[in-house]
Amino acid sequence: MDKSWMSYSRVSNVYRNGVESFLNLAFATSSQENMILCPCKKCVNINWHVREVVQEHLIVFGFVRGYQKWVFHREPSGRFASTSNSTYPQNFQHRSAREDDMEGMLRDAFNMLLMVLIPLK
Incomplete structure (x- = not known):
C-alpha cells in the first residue's frame, strides 16, 4: 500500500486525500462503537475517537512518528493477507480496549513515565 x-505537507490535497483513504480503511476494518484508535502525535494510538476527531487530529498534529505499518488499524499485509473476505485468521479475536482496560493501563504507564521525565514544579 502506497x-x-x-x-506531504498536512495542508496539501495529497495528504488530505491520503487521510481520507486511511480513515476509510480504518473504519471499515477496526472501528468499535463507531470509533478507532487515533494514530496522531497527540493520541499515539491510545485514545479512541470518532471519524471527525481523528481526521482533525491527523491534519492538525499529523501521524505519530514511525507509524508506517498500520497494525492497530488492520492493514492487510504479511501472513494475514489473503484473497478471502477475512483479513485475519478466523480464530483471531479483536478485543476492545474497554473490555480488558488495556487503554487504561497504557494511559497509567504513559502518564507515570511523563511524570518521571517532566517533574512538576
Missing part, C-alpha cells in the same frame, strides 16, 4: 502521501 503511503508516500504521509510525507
Whole structure:
C-alpha cells in the first residue's frame, strides 16, 4: 500500500486525500462503537475517537512518528493477507480496549513515565 502521501505537507490535497483513504480503511476494518484508535502525535494510538476527531487530529498534529505499518488499524499485509473476505485468521479475536482496560493501563504507564521525565514544579 502506497503511503508516500504521509510525507506531504498536512495542508496539501495529497495528504488530505491520503487521510481520507486511511480513515476509510480504518473504519471499515477496526472501528468499535463507531470509533478507532487515533494514530496522531497527540493520541499515539491510545485514545479512541470518532471519524471527525481523528481526521482533525491527523491534519492538525499529523501521524505519530514511525507509524508506517498500520497494525492497530488492520492493514492487510504479511501472513494475514489473503484473497478471502477475512483479513485475519478466523480464530483471531479483536478485543476492545474497554473490555480488558488495556487503554487504561497504557494511559497509567504513559502518564507515570511523563511524570518521571517532566517533574512538576
